[in-house]
Amino acid sequence: MVNLIINGKNVKAREDTMVLEAARKAGFAIPTLCAHESVSRSGSCRLCVVEIKKGNRTRIVTSCLYPVEEGLVVETNTARVQNVRRLVLELLLARCPEADVLKKMAAEMGIESQPRFVADTDKGKCILCRSCVRVCEEVVGVSAIGLFARGSHKTVGTPFMEQSDVCIGCGACVYVCPTGHIEMTSTGDKRKIWGRTFKMQACEKCGKYFAPVDQLKYISKKTGVPVKEMATCMDCR
Ligand code: SF4
Numbered sequence: 540m541v542n543l544i545i546n547g548k549n550v551k552a553r554e555d556t557m558v559l560e561a562a563r564k565a566g567f568a569i570p571t572l573c574a575h576e577s578v579s580r581s582g583s584c585r586l587c588v589v590e591i592k593k594g595n596r597t598r599i600v601t602s603c604l605y606p607v608e609e610g611l612v613v614e615t616n617t618a619r620v621q622n623v624r625r626l627v628l629e630l631l632l633a634r635c636p637e638a639d640v641l642k643k644m645a646a647e648m649g650i651e652s653q654p655r656f657v658a659d660t661d662k663g664k665c666i667l668c669r670s671c672v673r674v675c676e677e678v679v680g681v682s683a684i685g686l687f688a689r690g691s692h693k694t695v696g697t698p699f700m701e702q703s704d705v706c707i708g709c710g711a712c713v714y715v716c717p718t719g720h721i722e723m724t725s726t727g728d729k730r731k732i733w734g735r736t737f738k739m740q741a742c743e744k745c746g747k748y749f750a751p752v753d754q755l756k757y758i759s760k761k762t763g764v765p766v767k768e769m770a771t772c773m774d775c776r
């Protein structure tokens with residue numbers, strides 16, 4: 540365990556903990572967008588900034604990627620921290636003016652309704668945090684999506700924005716996306732995501748469509764469990 544001071548409070552934390560978790564465990568709220576528990580950290584949204592002090596030096600760091608250390612002094616809500624968070628949020632809002640999660644955070648931080656930056660109209664709600672890409676690669680293991688193009692044209696999607704052969708329609712990307720950018724619709728025995736339509740498996744007991752057939756086939760291939768043994772929904776198992 541290491542000892543650190545967060546907002547004047549003595550805190551103990553395990554050595555492998557990040558400042559974000561140590562602060563939250565001690566009861567201090569820090570806003571985040573890209574730190575999802577299911578995927579590795581990308582440090583891309585920069586909303587989780589805090590101020591740390593070592594000796595006479597203070598600096599701003601991203602708390603989700605900064606490990607705790609003995610004697611570290613952390614402030615989570617100084618004027619400097621608030622200014623950086625406001626600027627970050629204003630830039631994210633200029634990119635994604637329709638993202639409700641950003642609008643809600645802006646209201647909570649008292650950001651003026653008159654934006655300082657010119658708003659984009661073609662980026663949807665994607666803040667380029669890469670959580671969807673990471674879950675597809677790290678958890679699902681298919682790498683169906685990525686970030687493509689450069690600079691202001693960078694966008695998330697399937698390669699060449701064409702239908703992906705490897706996507707299994709699981710929707711894990713939708714689950715981790717903090718802004719609701721990814722569109723997935725499920726109607727009857729069909730699910731649509733990333734431009735592809737997937738056939739859904741009906742539960743053998745209750746008849747409810749519960750998972751794409753391609754997803755069950757993928758799990759079957761990985762685990763050796765026959766697809767027909769997975770044809771029952773979680774509620775009926
Ligand atoms: S689609 Fe969502 S999860 Fe993926 S990069 Fe954009 S904001 Fe992040």
Ligand code: FES
Nearest residue numbers: 582584585587603
């Ligand atoms: S939550 Fe730390 S950079 Fe996004």
